[in-house]
Amino acid sequence: MVTEPLGRTTATRFDVSPELWEQLVTLARAEKPKECCGVGIGPVGEVARFHALENVHEEPITRYEISSKDQLRVHLEAEDNGWDVTLVFHSHPATEPYPSATDLALAGWPDAVYAIIGMADPDQPLLRAYRIVDAVITELDVRHP
């Protein structure tokens, strides 16, 4: 069991593999008009595995929330591998992929990449990624297929 922090990443880029890109876009399209959500886990700064998770918020058109059960399951899986949560993903079905005031207020994972996909035009998904630490946003340079 890990008892030391895994360390902070200072990466300014978010490289999206073709497989991950496919997973994110497929999920966002399938859930629209609802917000979709998912979590990536892996070694520091890397998404080794992505889990599409159910949005359990009662207003899923404009909000998302991952269930506490799913969160625990993914957390334990990461821990078993000596990994951490490296990606928190959700969609904005009709608006710009920029963190909302709600996103900022609830961003509790400073070591993870917060990625948002804008689906206003489902044929032109817009993926943006950020690090959010103490409600301060740093936009990352996203590279995807």
Added chain:
Amino acid sequence: MATFRIPPVLRTHTNEQVQVTASGSTLGSALEDLFTSFPALRERMIDEDGSLRRFVNVYVDDEDVRTQQGLDTKLDDRSSVIVLPAMAGGAA
């Protein structure tokens, strides 16, 4: 002593420790013990009404305390407590 796993966002309040221990027969009393060592944690975990904050998930032995007795959930010496900030947000 129960074991608490501290998530990255709260580690600035536990001297960067991932795992800390606290004693108490319930989650609430163990948290009080923890806050004695790490006072800044209280505000991050407990709201003005003395309840667990809405967007903090706490699990005792892999079970969400909201489906148990909340802060009154019983602990023993082998209890393992996991704290995870919620993953939530939205466009509005």
